[in-house]
Amino acid sequence: MAYDSSATRARLLEAAHGEFVTHGLAGARVERVAKAAPANKQAIYAYFGSKDDLFDAVLDARLKILADVAPFTPGDLSAYAGALFDAFIADPDLIRLTQWKTLERPEASPGELEAHRSKAQAIADAYGADLEAAMDALMIALSAAQAWLATPPAIRNPRQADETTRRRRHRAAVVAATAAMAEQLPAATD
Numbered sequence: 001m002a003y004d005s006s007a008t009r010a011r012l013l014e015a016a017h018g019e020f021v022t023h024g025l026a027g028a029r030v031e032r033v034a035k036a037a038p039a040n041k042q043a044i045y046a047y048f049g050s051k052d053d054l055f056d057a058v059l060d061a062r063l064k065i066l067a068d069v070a071p072f073t074p075g076d077l078s079a080y081a082g083a084l085f086d087a088f089i090a091d092p093d094l095i096r097l098t099q100w101k102t103l104e105r106p107e108a109s110p111g112e113l114e115a116h117r118s119k120a121q122a123i124a125d126a127y128g129a130d131l132e133a134a135m136d137a138l139m140i141a142l143s144a145a146q147a148w149l150a151t152p153p154a155i156r157n158p159r160q161a162d163e164t165t166r167r168r169r170h171r172a173a174v175v176a177a178t179a180a181m182a183e184q185l186p187a188a189t190d
Helices: 007-027 030-036 041-048 050-066 077-090 092-104 110-127 131-150 164-183
Strands: none
Touching: 007 030, 007 041, 007 050, 030 041, 030 050, 030 131, 041 050, 041 131, 050 092, 077 092, 077 131, 077 164, 092 131, 110 131, 131 164
């Protein structure tokens, strides 16, 4: 049987994703990644260099997914926020990994910056808004879409038995709040 290095690398990335979602960078163990892959622990160092570099590779792959997970509608920021909400409900690991990234690597990577800048510019163009305000609006829309999953169950309404109704109501609030914010974006100054 021929050795397939791309398959090993892919297995390591997938296993590392699970490890980092569960434990974050500080709590992750390369031994567990290697065992889950299954691969030799030395393969991690050969392909990625270090646990930190492996975390960066996982983040890079997952942040690309996050950047494209919802249809981006620069002229309708509220639709984008609603689509993000739906994507996060479908794959809560995206948020969990993003939360670990925020805790352990608060600085934005060059890829993140570029993705955010291009979207903010598209929003600014669509709304005739100031670029800085468009960036703020984009970040608020992202945060609003994630808020439901970040709300601890104890804070949620304990009398609400129907989780589907609560999610629908929360999604509507995200969309309405984002729409109201977009209407108030300050105009660009030339």
